[in-house]
Amino acid sequence: MSTPSHQKALFLEAKQGRWAVRTTEVRKPGPGDIVVKVEAAALGGVEWKIQAWGILIKQYPTILGLDGAGTVVELGEGVTTFAVGDRVIFQGKWDTITGTSYGTFLQYFTGSAQFAVKIPDSISFEAASTVPLGVATAAFSIYNQADSAPSAKYLAPWLPGGRGKYAGKPIVILGGPTSHGQYAIQFARLSGFSPIITTGSLHNTDLLKSFGATHVLDRKLSDEEIKSQVTQIAGVPVELVYDAVSTAATLPLALALTAPRGNVIVVQFTPEELIAQGQKDGKAVHMAHGVFRTPINHEIGRTLLAKLPELLEIGDIKPNRWEVLPGGLNGIVGGLERMENDQVSGVKLVVRPQETD
Numbered sequence: 001m002s003t004p005s006h007q008k009a010l011f012l013e014a015k016q017g018r019w020a021v022r023t024t025e026v027r028k029p030g031p032g033d034i035v036v037k038v039e040a041a042a043l044g045g046v047e048w049k050i051q052a053w054g055i056l057i058k059q060y061p062t063i064l065g066l067d068g069a070g071t072v073v074e075l076g077e078g079v080t081t082f083a084v085g086d087r088v089i090f091q092g093k094w095d096t097i098t099g100t101s102y103g104t105f106l107q108y109f110t111g112s113a114q115f116a117v118k119i120p121d122s123i124s125f126e127a128a129s130t131v132p133l134g135v136a137t138a139a140f141s142i143y144n145q146a147d148s149a150p151s152a153k154y155l156a157p158w159l160p161g162g163r164g165k166y167a168g169k170p171i172v173i174l175g176g177p178t179s180h181g182q183y184a185i186q187f188a189r190l191s192g193f194s195p196i197i198t199t200g201s202l203h204n205t206d207l208l209k210s211f212g213a214t215h216v217l218d219r220k221l222s223d224e225e226i227k228s229q230v231t232q233i234a235g236v237p238v239e240l241v242y243d244a245v246s247t248a249a250t251l252p253l254a255l256a257l258t259a260p261r262g263n264v265i266v267v268q269f270t271p272e273e274l275i276a277q278g279q280k281d282g283k284a285v286h287m288a289h290g291v292f293r294t295p296i297n298h299e300i301g302r303t304l305l306a307k308l309p310e311l312l313e314i315g316d317i318k319p320n321r322w323e324v325l326p327g328g329l330n331g332i333v334g335g336l337e338r339m340e341n342d343q344v345s346g347v348k349l350v351v352r353p354q355e356t357d
């Protein structure tokens with residue numbers, strides 16, 4: 001395998017600007033880097049918001065995308081953990097301090113070997129590409145024990161003593177059908193949480209139960225109705241609530257469901273008054289941050305990546321269902337529009353960048 005000098009990539013040209021697929025150089029690997037031929041890239045919930053709202057990214061043009069899977073084609077100096085030909089998953093490079101991104105919406109990704117991991121042969125590139133951000137968001141926000149980590153700080157099920165540790169404790173996951181909600185349900189199962197109560201559209205019930213949800217409540221029920229059902233099902237106060245949606249439709253409910261001194265995990269901006277209201281009752285609100293390369297996540301990321309191939313191989317963690325969008329990188333913009341319009345249900349949208357015209 002050889003690395004070409006140029007490739008196609010999907011650029012967001014300017015803040016709230018236009019998307020364009022165009023030719024750009026393939027970056028040379030620095031020390032510790034690998035170059036991956038990207039066979040599948042998955043769409044996330046944040047990319048359309050960056051374009052529509054002008055948030056998070058400060059430097060343009062930029063290449064977005066946090067989920068990728070492909071084949072290693074070149075090794076930078078000093079890389080010994082991978083060989084050319086290895087099948088891997090990886091996250092796009094997103095630096096939240098500088099507001100820069102070099103993402104997965106391209107054909108050849110160059111980035112640190114530290115944040116990539118080999119995948120079992122039994123898992124397709126498309127399925128694998130649904131894993132990096134979703135797994136990290138759920139795992140880091142529930143289990144990162146670093147002092148200042150935005151996390152509920154439970155003991156991870158892949159660490160000694162963690163498996164089944166929370167048997168008999170209830171958990172609520174609002175929005176189980178989201179990509180990282182599906183992974184949160186599976187980690188909750190590995191941790192022993194029970195019951196695992198989630199919300200979504202009822203046509204996703206079987207899917208969510210296949211991951212380990214014990215009860216699926218219709219997201220269309222009123223907050224009062226959901227609270228009453230959760231109280232009845234859980235039997236005891238719920239100390240951990242994971243709000244995988246975190247919009248006005250779910251945040252008040254998430255806080256109301258959480259026991260005093262319990263933990264609420266949110267995944268996007270939460271109004272100060274809601275946080276203050278929760279804090280009055282001693283509830284801790286943690287803003288999930290599912291990026292491997294952010295330093296606070298390095299240690300938990302290292303232990304997770306060491307175990308992830310095995311978790312995937314034996315089916316302890318199952319990838320999201322996926323749907324391939326036609327047209328390679330040209331298919332991304334239409335997919336993001338569907339996500340913005342709430343027209344994606346229980347499935348991760350994936351493109352094959354090598355199919356780009």
Ligand SMILES: NC(=O)c1ccc[n+]([C@@H]2O[C@H](COP(=O)([O-])OP(=O)(O)OC[C@H]3O[C@@H](n4cnc5c(N)ncnc54)[C@H](OP(=O)(O)O)[C@@H]3O)[C@@H](O)[C@H]2O)c1
Pocket residue numbers: 043044045046133134137174175176177178179180181199200201202204219244245249250266267268287288289290291339344345346347
């Ligand atoms: N902070 C972080 O590190 C981080 C990381 C990843 C994602 N996020 C954020 O997390 C959110 C979800 O992203 P995603 O890409 O994983 O998911 P997604 O694919 O955008 O989620 C779509 C799913 O959300 C469910 N949903 C929507 N509104 C709901 C509600 N009111 N109650 C229950 N379920 C609801 C729908 O379920 P049904 O189809 O069953 O109705 C749908 O299947 C986005 O806002 C994203 O930006 C944050």
